[in-house]
Amino acid sequence: MISSIAELISDRIGTMPAGERRAAQTLIANYPLTGLKTVAEFSSAAGVSSPTILRFVARLGFQNYPEFQAALQDELAAQLQSPASRTLNPSSAAGAASPMLEATLDNMRETFRHLSEKQIDDIAATLAGRRGKTFLIGGRFTDPLARYMAAHLAIIQPDVHHLAGQESIWRDRLIDMGKRDVLVTFDIRRYQESLIRFAEKAHERGVQIVLFTDQWLSPIARFARHVIAGRTAVPSAWDSSAALFVVAETLIGAVTRRLEAEGARRIRDLESLR
């Protein structure tokens, strides 16, 4: 059963030629506003010509463009009058449609339920307040998270390093690490021996360790100053790092806020370098 135009589009988008597909994608991207504008605006937004837009709406079954717009407006009217209908849409939005999404959302709520604001603040203070260096490292699947965090932190403060590549390469960096430094580690099942060894050595040198792990806690938790335990279970062959990702983003935001005063100048300097 196809009730909305959006569904109609995603149903037929596969059978459309390239140009019309671009039209469909731009419309879906911020639905339904683009469809309420003029043909010329729609076409230039999609990067195609006007006739392509008209052929697109014709393919959807509308006689002409105004009829298409009227349908969009009717849909919008129904939506605005009963906001509940949007959350309760049984076909696409509802829970059962994407169990993956639902599980992920649950994971995040659960993760943050066990994560107090004070904890976030403390960790942000650790990352923002220190005078030493920040190192980030991750495991096989979590290394991208370390990179993501490093990419942001490196902009707002100096001496942020992501440790990549061979294990032997990190080990040599240990010599640079001391009590004033922080090591942010990502490690979820299966926990990697090499990471554990490295974290332990860093800990012995007095490095403060911030650990992102799953709810079963990597062995690194023994050495860690701060531990963030995210939920990872989803109906998939793989574990999900999404909850940890969101915590990482939250932390990036918190650190940024703390450094805003001193960091603003730094960001301005960076902008001027471009």
Added chain:
Amino acid sequence: MISSIAELISDRIGTMPAGERRAAQTLIANYPLTGLKTVAEFSSAAGVSSPTILRFVARLGFQNYPEFQAALQDELAAQLQSPASRTLNPSSAAGAASPMLEATLDNMRETFRHLSEKQIDDIAATLAGRRGKTFLIGGRFTDPLARYMAAHLAIIQPDVHHLAGQESIWRDRLIDMGKRDVLVTFDIRRYQESLIRFAEKAHERGVQIVLFTDQWLSPIARFARHVIAGRTAVPSAWDSSAALFVVAETLIGAVTRRLEAEGARRIRDLESLR
């Protein structure tokens, strides 16, 4: 402070003559839809003549009718993009311990609302069904997402490559790309010139492009076979890639399920290598 047009109207409705007041009332009655229709429709709905409508919008401070409609559309766009502001009372926000988390959860729901299951399936089929190679690339902040996806896909199928490092290095890889290959690109604001150029060249070689972008669509959308538009707005100095991350995980899961039959042997082989 008057922020919305509705407020502006109720502010000035007292000083309006009878005809314009009727126009104002019919517009408020089912706001803002009547204002998006034509002057003739608006006027007949209000039971007045066309010029009265035009005088009405002129009194509100707009130069002409299209300008008035554009303002309404902008307002609507802002409203539709942040569903939280409508369902959640911004002042109360009892459950919202972390506004960052709430915004992120909203982003995900909103992202998946615009993303049909069929679309995911189509993209998964593209990634799983091809006989060619898969390349992944990302921008400054999204490159970790490309890495994350590559780390998983590389396990369940051969010829998965993450493109990293200098632009000149990717460009040389273009020579390996052809019609049977797929390029997964991550690009959010600010869109990177180098990525756009690269995607365009790949497109010219017949490579199928799967694009992860934000709701404003990277220019790469013009060349893309599939476009995933994720919501990125959060109360932070940075944009959030969390929604795209979850889509990536969902896609990884979908591809894995598709390859399970043929891929099972491969995974067994990998296990035995450890």
Added chain:
DNA sequence: GGAACGCTGTACCGTATGTTACGTATTTTG
């Protein structure tokens, strides 16, 4: 490799739309 097909954009057309001028009705004020 050639031919047929389908897709896309350019250029043009008719028309519906927003806009304006003007005359009439209605209200307001002295």
Added chain:
DNA sequence: CAAAATACGTAACATACGGTACAGCGTTCC
């Protein structure tokens, strides 16, 4: 009560909007 001012609608106008014909191009299928 008269006269002026304001408000409103009818009708004519110009613009720009949606729609169409056609040619070029790429793609696919013999």
